[in-house]
Amino acid sequence: MVITARSAKDEIDAVADEIRALGRRAIVAMGDVTKEDDALSMVQAARSEYGRLDILVNNAAIRRQVPLLEMSLDEWREINSVILDGAFLMSRAALPLMIETGGGTVINIGGVTAHxxxxxxxxVCAAKAGLVGLTKAIAREFADRNITANCVVPGKIGGKRSASSGASPNMGTEILRGREGEIGEAAGMVVTMCLPHAGFMTGQTVHVSGGLYMP
Known part of the structure; x- marks a missing residue:
């Protein structure tokens, strides 16, 4: 596994150590998903260490809170650059390696506020909604090369929030399960979509939100 981040080196090293403690291989590749060269470098790290890349999870995001009428164009572009441009650049860098080695899967991490x-x-809502369209485009364009693409949309997930996550947004909607979700419940769906038995699922948006949103 290749774990990537733009900053917080100590935190990402700790995650890699947890994975190694389970007897799995893990390496860290620092980089900025909004930069083309960094995206290519992070994918190259997978090639160098493992010789292949089977799964790409696009999870990079920042979530600032600004009233729309006070939002500057720079603030709009900052969020979209990380969430949507980042997923595009990482996918564009990773897909050729997946094609070269016979297939793979792309998982984009959406956001319930987009819905x-x-x-x-x-x-944030606009950028996360864009991930749904990107997911469908990848699914359709690369289906004949044994590549699937799906979007996992967590709802309100509890636990420690990073500084870039911002406060939990006011959604004004009831969680039918009566509680916030657990990290493992969202992560478990990502894992499920990467397993062989999910090979017939592509282009889908799957909500893990305790009924907060029901399409």
């Missing part, structure tokens, strides 16, 4: 809206997060 139900949120106050002061127009930029």
């Amino acid at each position: 139900i809206g949120a106050v002061n997060r127009a930029h």
Whole structure:
């Protein structure tokens, strides 16, 4: 496994150590998903260490809160650059290696606010909604090369939040399960979509939100 991040080196090293403690291989590749050269470098790290890349999870995001009428173009572009441009650049860098080695899967991590809206997060809602379209485009364009693409949309997930996550948004919607989700419940769906028995699923958006949103 290759774990990537733009900053917080100590935290990402700790995650790699946890994976190694389970008897698995893990390496760290620092980089900025908004930069083409960094995206290529992070994919190259997988090639160098493992000789292949079977799974790409696009999870990079920042979630600032700004009223739309006060939002600058730079603030709009910052969020979209990380969430949407980053997923595009990482996918574009990874797909050729997947094709070369016979296939793979792309998982984009969406956001429930893209489907139900949120106050002061127009930029985040728009960027996360864009991931749904990107997912469908990849699924259709690369289906004949044994590549699947799906989008996992977590709802309100509890636990420690990073500084870039911002406060939990006001969604004004009831969680039918009556609680916030657990990290493992969202991560478990990502794992499921990467297993062989999910090979017939592609182009789909799957919500893990305790009924917060029901398509």
